[in-house]
Amino acid sequence: MSRGESRGLKGLVVLKIGGSVITDKTKEMTYRPDVMGRISREVARCWPIPLAVVHGAGSFGHPIAKRFRLNQGYRQQEQLEGFVKTVQSVKALNQMVTEAFIETGVGAVGIPASLLFIAKKNVIETAHLDLIFSALDLGIIPVTCGDVVFDRETRFSILSGDDIVVYLAKALKANRIVFATDVDGVYEFDRTTGRKTLIGRLDYRKHVSLSYGDVEGDDVTGGMFYKVEAAFEAVKAGVKVCIVNGLVEGRIESAIKGEEVHGTVLVS
Numbered sequence: 001m002s003r004g005e006s007r008g009l010k011g012l013v014v015l016k017i018g019g020s021v022i023t024d025k026t027k028e029m030t031y032r033p034d035v036m037g038r039i040s041r042e043v044a045r046c047w048p049i050p051l052a053v054v055h056g057a058g059s060f061g062h063p064i065a066k067r068f069r070l071n072q073g074y075r076q077q078e079q080l081e082g083f084v085k086t087v088q089s090v091k092a093l094n095q096m097v098t099e100a101f102i103e104t105g106v107g108a109v110g111i112p113a114s115l116l117f118i119a120k121k122n123v124i125e126t127a128h129l130d131l132i133f134s135a136l137d138l139g140i141i142p143v144t145c146g147d148v149v150f151d152r153e154t155r156f157s158i159l160s161g162d163d164i165v166v167y168l169a170k171a172l173k174a175n176r177i178v179f180a181t182d183v184d185g186v187y188e189f190d191r192t193t194g195r196k197t198l199i200g201r202l203d204y205r206k207h208v209s210l211s212y213g214d215v216e217g218d219d220v221t222g223g224m225f226y227k228v229e230a231a232f233e234a235v236k237a238g239v240k241v242c243i244v245n246g247l248v249e250g251r252i253e254s255a256i257k258g259e260e261v262h263g264t265v266l267v268s
């Protein structure tokens, strides 16, 4: 096992692996073991950079959450079936992701967000950060995820992995966030020509001027606009942020290592 010595948190990277990368969003509860296996090997090659991982729920979370309207918070008793099924389903995905790291020889411990956070009106209020710190201190990767969590006001709410990443990066004073998505980064669309160009460096003014053209589809947590909006919170706190395509071999590895990589870097 390549991790296992206490290394502190200096240079910590928080990696968000999008649900659209490790699951097939068009088919409910479909995991992509080959993709996750390749990502685990990329992560293994980043040793000894300290790392925390957050993965999305993908087709293990969005469809059930949508069916039971979990993003509205508790309205009626019938939703509880959806709440408990989502907790179970996301836990199963978290287990598979964690297993993939371990099989590659990377020490990892799965801590689903339902056991890590309590929210208040969809915003993280309490976090058992000592669990995360303890794992990192041992040189083990804590692996959490977008999830449904208990909420002090709405009784339960959906926490997106993007919000968790930003929260953790700020709380742990991370050096960098890497968002691995199923596209190369943030694009600019030219309405007249219909051409799209990847934006290498994106500042906040440019971000708010873009028309993202996000189609919400079956997602209950929003698309690229919301991700970038949340990520600028971390940029403001001094964290470096980049968005790369996690489906293309080598990009996650380069981004974690801080190398020049095809993607979008957020700048202040």
Ligand code: IPE
Pocket: 017, 018, 019, 020, 055, 056, 057, 058, 059, 061, 062, 065, 086, 090, 145, 146, 147, 148, 158, 159, 160, 161, 162, 219, 220, 221
């Ligand atoms: C969504 O988490 C959580 C649930 C729907 C339960 P994310 O927003 O992080 O998931 P992806 O990355 O879009 O799949």
